[in-house]
Amino acid sequence: AQSVTQPDIHITVSEGASLELRCNYSYGATPYLFWYVQSPGQGLQLLLKYFSGDTLVQGIKGFEAEFKRSQSSFNLRKPSVHWSDAAEYFCAVGANTGNQFYFGTGTSLTVIP
Amino acid sequence: DGGITQSPKYLFRKEGQNVTLSCEQNLNHDAMYWYRQDPGQGLRLIYYSQIVNDFQKGDIAEGYSVSREKKESFPLTVTSAQKNPTAFYLCASSMRSGGTSTDTQYFGPGTRLTVL
Numbered sequence: 001a002q003s004v005t006q007p008d009i010h011i012t013v014s015e016g017a018s019l020e021l022r023c024n025y026s027y028g029a030t031p032y033l034f035w036y037v038q039s040p041g042q043g044l045q046l047l048l049k050y051f052s053g054d055t056l057v058q059g060i061k062g063f064e065a066e067f068k069r070s071q072s073s074f075n076l077r078k079p080s081v082h083w084s085d086a087a088e089y090f091c092a093v094g095a096n097t098g099n100q101f102y103f104g105t106g107t108s109l110t111v112i113p
Numbered sequence: 114d115g116g117i118t119q120s121p122k123y124l125f126r127k128e129g130q131n132v133t134l135s136c137e138q139n140l141n142h143d144a145m146y147w148y149r150q151d152p153g154q155g156l157r158l159i160y161y162s163q164i165v166n167d168f169q170k171g172d173i174a175e176g177y178s179v180s181r182e183k184k185e186s187f188p189l190t191v192t193s194a195q196k197n198p199t200a201f202y203l204c205a206s207s208m209r210s211g212g213t214s215t216d217t218q219y220f221g222p223g224t225r226l227t228v229l
Contacts, residue, residue: 009153032215043117043203043220044156051215090155094215099144099163099207100171101218105155 002027004091006104013081014112021076021107023091032094033074034101035065037087044090050074061085086111116140117221119204124226126191126198134189134224136204145187146205146218149173156203162187191226199228 005024013019025031032051036044048059055067065076074091091104117138126132136145144163148156158171162181176195181187187206191198202225205218 034217036220041223041225043119043222044205046217046219049217094218099209099215099218100158100161101146101156103156105153 002093002095002102004093004102004104006089006091006107008107009105010108010110012110012112015083016080019076019078019081019085019109021089021091021109023074023076023104024072025074025091025093026072027093027095031067031074033065033067034092034094035059035063035074035076036090036092037061038090038106039087047076047089081109081111083111083113085109117204117206117219119202119221119224121224122222124224126226126228128228129193131190131192132226134191134202134204134226136187136189136221137185138187138204138206138221139185140206140208140219141184142206142208142219143184144207144209144216145181146207147171147177147179147187147189148203148205150201150203150223159189159202198226201225 003026034049035047038044048057050057050067088106090106092101094101120135146161147159157173160179162168178190203223204221207216207218209216
């Protein structure tokens, strides 16, 4: 069965520090992987996606993610966090039939000055 | 501006009442989706529609109903049969209807439903 695990419920980092949010997936076929960000009370905004090709994917707001098939992971990274990055982050895997998405439970990011 | 709109942003309902949440998109997307979001549980799929006049149940369809009479619109009705309807509801759409490919889902701003 398809599933996504985000092991970290909450992460706190200092402004200017680097960030890595973990995502592990379980999917039988070639995964289509996504990272979304959600500010409080808002909808989800797409940060980046991986369909095929280069395993290092660049997204908006300076984020990147690396697909590692051997580890079933798609971790999100940012070299220097800004206070405005404080939000909830969701990893998702898309099924290639029916376009159903499976979401992780999210990681809440707090940025301290 | 192209996008997905959801209304209202906040909705209050008395127990035993049905309520309908609106979702409209002008992206010319074929597929539309409804998710429920509860704290600590991520997003769970309620219903989805790949084409007009057709829709399928998601993982938590009980107590909900939908219609897809127009490509642009996918309203969700929360019925009195839904035992715990207080939640944040998100609508999404994607360009294609799936098949053997996957397409990015884009989300609306959400509706927060509170049952009093």
